[in-house]
Amino acid sequence: MNLNAHLSELPAAEAAAFRTLVARLQAAPQREPSPQLASRILAAVASERTRNPKPETRNPKPETRNPKPGTRNPPPWQWAAALAAALLAAVTLFNRPAVPLPAAPLPADPAADPAAWLAACQEADGAWQPARHGGDPAYRPALTALAALALARDPADRFREGVRRATDALVALQTADGAFGGEGRVRAYNQAIAAYALATLAPHGPATAAALERAVAFSRAGQSAEGGWDYEAGSEGNTAVTAWQVRALAAAAERGVGQANIPLRKGLRWLRGAARSEGGVAYHRGSAGRSESLSALAAYTLMTSGRSFEGLPALGRNLTAALSAADGAADCYRDYAKVMAFESAGDTARAEAVRTGMRHRRQAGAQDPWEPIGGTLYTCAFTALAARQ
Amino acid sequence: MSPPMDSVPLGQMNDADLMLRVRGHDDEAAFALLVARHQKILLNFFARSGVQYDSEDLVQQTFLRLYRYRQRYVATAKFTTFLFLLARQVWIDELRRRQRRERLAESLAAEPHEEFAAPADPSAGAQGDLDLARALAALPEGLRQVVELAVYQDLPYAEVAGILGIPVGTVKSRMFNALAKLRALLEPEATAAAPHQGPAKGDRP
Numbered sequence: 001m002n003l004n005a006h007l008s009e010l011p012a013a014e015a016a017a018f019r020t021l022v023a024r025l026q027a028a029p030q031r032e033p034s035p036q037l038a039s040r041i042l043a044a045v046a047s048e049r050t051r052n053p054k055p056e057t058r059n060p061k062p063e064t065r066n067p068k069p070g071t072r073n074p075p076p077w078q079w080a081a082a083l084a085a086a087l088l089a090a091v092t093l094f095n096r097p098a099v100p101l102p103a104a105p106l107p108a109d110p111a112a113d114p115a116a117w118l119a120a121c122q123e124a125d126g127a128w129q130p131a132r133h134g135g136d137p138a139y140r141p142a143l144t145a146l147a148a149l150a151l152a153r154d155p156a157d158r159f160r161e162g163v164r165r166a167t168d169a170l171v172a173l174q175t176a177d178g179a180f181g182g183e184g185r186v187r188a189y190n191q192a193i194a195a196y197a198l199a200t201l202a203p204h205g206p207a208t209a210a211a212l213e214r215a216v217a218f219s220r221a222g223q224s225a226e227g228g229w230d231y232e233a234g235s236e237g238n239t240a241v242t243a244w245q246v247r248a249l250a251a252a253a254e255r256g257v258g259q260a261n262i263p264l265r266k267g268l269r270w271l272r273g274a275a276r277s278e279g280g281v282a283y284h285r286g287s288a289g290r291s292e293s294l295s296a297l298a299a300y301t302l303m304t305s306g307r308s309f310e311g312l313p314a315l316g317r318n319l320t321a322a323l324s325a326a327d328g329a330a331d332c333y334r335d336y337a338k339v340m341a342f343e344s345a346g347d348t349a350r351a352e353a354v355r356t357g358m359r360h361r362r363q364a365g366a367q368d369p370w371e372p373i374g375g376t377l378y379t380c381a382f383t384a385l386a387a388r389q
Numbered sequence: 390m391s392p393p394m395d396s397v398p399l400g401q402m403n404d405a406d407l408m409l410r411v412r413g414h415d416d417e418a419a420f421a422l423l424v425a426r427h428q429k430i431l432l433n434f435f436a437r438s439g440v441q442y443d444s445e446d447l448v449q450q451t452f453l454r455l456y457r458y459r460q461r462y463v464a465t466a467k468f469t470t471f472l473f474l475l476a477r478q479v480w481i482d483e484l485r486r487r488q489r490r491e492r493l494a495e496s497l498a499a500e501p502h503e504e505f506a507a508p509a510d511p512s513a514g515a516q517g518d519l520d521l522a523r524a525l526a527a528l529p530e531g532l533r534q535v536v537e538l539a540v541y542q543d544l545p546y547a548e549v550a551g552i553l554g555i556p557v558g559t560v561k562s563r564m565f566n567a568l569a570k571l572r573a574l575l576e577p578e579a580t581a582a583a584p585h586q587g588p589a590k591g592d593r594p
Contacts (some may be wrong), residue, residue: 001546003539006561018568020577025540030433036423037432037445041452045420049457137486152513173446233416 032373034176044125044172052125073090075083111362114387118147119159121377126162126169128377135375139181141173141190143377145197150384167201170194178218185231188222192229192244195219199251213259216252219245220263222350227266228285239274239281239294242267243301250305258386271298275315279322292327295319296337303344317345325350330366332382339386355386396528402470412459424452429467431476434537438480439526447483451476470548477552484530498581525576532567 003022006138007015110117121200123129131137148166151159173180173194179187180194195215203209222229222245228237228307230244280290281298299319306312320341327334335358342351366378393410399418407423410416431451435444454475462471493508531553538549540566546560553560 001558001561002543003546003564006546006564017572017576021568021572022540022573025521025525025536025571030429031436031444033428033432033448034445037428037448038421040445041424041428041449042417042421044449044453045456046417048453049415107544172449175443175445181443183443 015210017123036176039171043168047168047172049127055091072338085355093136100320110376110380111383114152114384115150115159118150118161118377118380118384122162122165125172126165126167127173128166130375130377132372133375133377135377136373138182138186139190139374141170141182142193143374143381144169144173145194146385147377148201148379149197150237150381152309153385153387153389155389163201164204167198167204167208170198171207174211174214176214177215178221180200180215188229188231188241191218191222192248194239196244196248199248199255203255209255209301212255212257216249216257216260216263219249223263226271229267236285237270238283239271239285239291239298240283242270242274243294243297246271246301246305264305268302268309268312271302271306272312272315274298275302275319279319281319292323292329293334293337296323296334296341299323300337300341300344303341316341320345320347323350325357327354327355330358330361330368331370332358332368332379332386333370336382336386352388355388358386405464408459408462408468408471409464412462415459420456421453423468427472428452430469430542431472433541434473434476435480437522437525437537437541440483440534443483447476447479450479450482454479467548469542469554470546470591473542473544473552477534520575524571527574528567528570532563532570535563536567536571539564 007018007022008324010018062093118128121128121133127140128147129137132145135143144166148170149165151165151166156171170180175181178191180189180190182190195212195218198208198215199214203212219229224230224236226236228235228242230236230238230241246264246267249260250269252260253264270285274285276282276290278290279295281295282289283291283294296319299316302312302316302319306316323338323341325338325342335354338354339351342348362383370378399410399422402410402419402422403421404426407416407419409419410419411423428448431448432444435447440447451472455472458475462468525536528536534553535549538552539546544552546557546564549560551555555563
């Protein structure tokens, strides 16, 4: 039986109404795949072929229930995977997502050598899978970007091949419009950080260079009239997203991406306008209060991305001077921004003091406020990025 | 009698034969042809599920699963049945991911119908398409998938039943309910006047 035969069983008037409805549904316009989709798929399959030549022989059984987390009965092979994941979770992580994933081989202590831990966690496709490490899988592009940046910063250059694979993975994750997946806020976050990583990690081929051009085009399109970026449409910008976008555009401009220059200038102007006379920066330019994390991030951005512009490095140094080197609670994002700001300002003593604080808090088992979302990938990436060069 | 497979140009092979080449010989060209033939169908499958920005990612995941599970394909099954079985699993994983995300970070939670907040095209045709998309997105997932497979993919009910893991009779009842709900959403005047609801309590005979 098919739909037509089914409708023929109904009373004539009802069948006619349903047939009209079905014709309307079928006549609705369809979306066209982007020109890059097929090549992205084939590149991902080629990577799978190289990394994991043995095909899955387990049966992809059909689901027989509505998708409700934690209520389905997985097939036996998934019970085995769930058991492995549960054992791993008992040792290392809480807040593990409901869907079991095969356990990945991990070094024992991510705190001892976070970059090596990240390298060991890299997946066959070159990306990182947050769900394995207590993070939200929606942020796979951003966490892949952060992990790749962390590997690239390794002073001994141990992870060059991993960085190359991660860059390819970011290109594969990119959508036709230049973003990197996700919706709404998640999309904005992924795009800003992935664009920065693409621009920072040397483009090693035409595909990566083209991806960077697309990422910059997306950034340009999302810039507000005032020069900032935000998670929400219609906002003039917030300091966090604007700083990452400015860093991405500055790195892209250095690589010769011409379309990055104008939005870069507008973005730097926005950041300059966010700095207050008393030496702080808030989340929004008009909001009260002062954010230590964002003051550090803005200072670092002005000193590095704005180094060719008169007055901006000095403004960044002023903001850095107002930062504190001692903090009570754990926050790897804040600590990373501070280390970078202090180092850029030439204040290595205070940079080292922040690193010492990070180390002590980690040894004391302090919970990072972002870990429930970013997982161990996030904390390890920022710890490695803040490490001494 | 069909000719020996190797003597037929790849472009003239049906999906099942291409898949057998992928399964038996890890034939990259055959796989590329399957991607070319089915990427648009899958893209629209996910787009009609309410995914706007990640549809292409989900298409990629589906083809990756197809490659990983290539040894499980048997020629007795229609290729599209196998493909949609995998696509449905990808979609279920995506739904779970969204539910986890909402639990984990309320402030970063996805807005499932965010795309509809965008200004609509003022032309009547575009508004009509928007209404269709809204109506489809408003259907319960079980009903929407039956519409997807039987209306858009034109699959026989037996195949729909196989993909969804439900009896054919359930496919029929879900299809009827889905069409009735869609009609009520898209043509409220027509359904309001329909006599099948019967008299309300207290009405005179």
